[in-house]
Amino acid sequence: MNIPADLKYAKSHEWARLADDGLVTIGITDHAQEALGDIVFLELPAVGRKVKAGEECAVVESVKAASDIYAPIAGEVVAANQAAADAPESVNQDAYAAWLFKLKPDNAADLDGLLDAAAYAKVAAEE
Amino acid sequence: MAKQTLLYATHVRLGGKLVDFAGWDMPLHYGSQVEEHHQVRRDAGMFDVSHMLCLDLEGAGAHDLLHKLIANNVDKLTVPGRALYSCMLNPQGGVIDDLIVYFFRTDFYRVVVNAGTADKDLAWIRQHAGSVAVKPRRDLAMIAVQGPNARAKAWAALPGSEAASAELKPFHAAWFGDALIARTGYTGEDGFELMIPAERAEATWNALLDAGVKPAGLGARDTLRLEAGMPLYGQDMDEQTSPLAAGLGWTVDLAAPRDFIGKSVLAGRRPEKQTLGLLLEDRGVLRAHQKVFAAQGEGEITSGTFSPTMNRSIALARLPAGVAVGDAVEVEIRDKRLKATVVKPPFVRNGKVLV
Numbered sequence: 001m002n003i004p005a006d007l008k009y010a011k012s013h014e015w016a017r018l019a020d021d022g023l024v025t026i027g028i029t030d031h032a033q034e035a036l037g038d039i040v041f042l043e044l045p046a047v048g049r050k051v052k053a054g055e056e057c058a059v060v061e062s063v064k065a066a067s068d069i070y071a072p073i074a075g076e077v078v079a080a081n082q083a084a085a086d087a088p089e090s091v092n093q094d095a096y097a098a099w100l101f102k103l104k105p106d107n108a109a110d111l112d113g114l115l116d117a118a119a120y121a122k123v124a125a126e127e
Numbered sequence: 128m129a130k131q132t133l134l135y136a137t138h139v140r141l142g143g144k145l146v147d148f149a150g151w152d153m154p155l156h157y158g159s160q161v162e163e164h165h166q167v168r169r170d171a172g173m174f175d176v177s178h179m180l181c182l183d184l185e186g187a188g189a190h191d192l193l194h195k196l197i198a199n200n201v202d203k204l205t206v207p208g209r210a211l212y213s214c215m216l217n218p219q220g221g222v223i224d225d226l227i228v229y230f231f232r233t234d235f236y237r238v239v240v241n242a243g244t245a246d247k248d249l250a251w252i253r254q255h256a257g258s259v260a261v262k263p264r265r266d267l268a269m270i271a272v273q274g275p276n277a278r279a280k281a282w283a284a285l286p287g288s289e290a291a292s293a294e295l296k297p298f299h300a301a302w303f304g305d306a307l308i309a310r311t312g313y314t315g316e317d318g319f320e321l322m323i324p325a326e327r328a329e330a331t332w333n334a335l336l337d338a339g340v341k342p343a344g345l346g347a348r349d350t351l352r353l354e355a356g357m358p359l360y361g362q363d364m365d366e367q368t369s370p371l372a373a374g375l376g377w378t379v380d381l382a383a384p385r386d387f388i389g390k391s392v393l394a395g396r397r398p399e400k401q402t403l404g405l406l407l408e409d410r411g412v413l414r415a416h417q418k419v420f421a422a423q424g425e426g427e428i429t430s431g432t433f434s435p436t437m438n439r440s441i442a443l444a445r446l447p448a449g450v451a452v453g454d455a456v457e458v459e460i461r462d463k464r465l466k467a468t469v470v471k472p473p474f475v476r477n478g479k480v481l482v
């Protein structure tokens with residue numbers, strides 16, 4: 001299972017990466033893309049939308065099922081990855097490169113409340 | 128504990144992602160559902176469908192039993208090996224199951240029923256069977272080899288099978304020793320369904336693999352059948368659904384004088400609902416149970432998916448009477464209403480998009 005050590009994770013299978021510019025990039029984990037199978041459609045949040053932690057804000061649809069994506073932390077959506085929406089299979093190819101959206105966090109310290117790679121590996125292994 | 132087919136260990140060895148389907152551990156895919164779908168449309172793929180149940184009906188009353196039990200007319204079967212698709216109805220005219228019946232003699236038929244309904248089907252058939260012997264054939268494996276190159280690859284894999292089956296027309300079957308080769312399937316492509324004694328199941332599967340037939344799982348089976356406009360029992364119809372509303376009127380023989388269970392309810396009744404196809408015009412994926420809004424009223428999607436062949440979303444939907452092919456409708460997906468066009472299934476047959 002591919003779970004990069006430098007990312008933070010939500011139990012609902014999103015990853016989050018804090019960059020130097022203070023923005024947090026969100027995507028779904030390799031485990032999540034594997035479980036979903038062939039991904040064919042992404043519905044991404046509108047730029048400018050304010051989201052709470054745990055709020056449904058995107059949808060990833062595979063051939064088999066639709067899966068809600070939750071904001072791991074609170075913030076404002078500042079970017080959505082149109083390139084991934086145009087080529088949804090890119091999420092299957094590399095779930096950590098094909099990010100979904102970026103948040104300007106209300107409080108970057110909220111990331112500390114997410115799982116680290118080791119804790120997420122346990123969550124994924126139990127499914 | 129889910130049941131396992133004779134090919135279970137083979138699926139595990141091939142890396143199949145196994146899921147529970149109607150109480151059976153079955154492969155959903157072996158890597159990519161979409162690639163397996165294309166493999167069947169473009170070349171040849173195979174499915175383990177041994178979870179479905181073969182039932183042999185033997186005895187002098189077999190013909191009369193099927194006359195009474197199924198809505199299509201077994202009198203259409205005159206050539207040995209001829210197959211017929213039919214619904215089996217309850218007295219209220221709802222669908223107990225859909226099935227294929229193969230004719231050999233008027234005292235010998237084989238019926239293939241769905242896995243999820245096998246137990247209730249067996250009980251229902253036995254309840255009406257009288258002196259006819261009803262024999263479940265769990266000693267048989269079933270492999271569906273499907274695709275434009277499926278027959279040629281099956282012939283290459285199974286020495287002697289070409290002579291036995293080269294002349295078979297669609298919806299006919301022939302014996303190949305103690306195996307049955309049927310030119311039937313559930314994908315909209317040419318191919319065979321093979322019914323094989325247990326002890327040769329794995330060797331047959333491996334010979335097909337060596338001949339270049341790639342394994343495909345239930346995921347691809349579902350997208351293929353939906354593109355082909357074929358209904359799935361339990362999803363597109365059930366005991367509360369009339370076959371006329373499910374788009375299966377063509378399989379119901381109301382013209383012949385014979386009586387069959389459910390006939391009196393269906394005869395003379397115009398269904399309020401009809402089943403047609405939908406093509407999503409916007410981006411998204413149609414799914415079962417989404418609401419459809421037409422000028423004539425509301426309908427519901429019974430099966431929806433992303434079509435790998437068409438690279439867009441398609442569905443079968445139960446729509447109010449009066450909705451016509453070409454109509455624009457709306458489908459509620461989450462909090463939005465998206466545009467869709469009503470079409471006549473099938474969407475795809477023999478590798479070609481038809482809508």
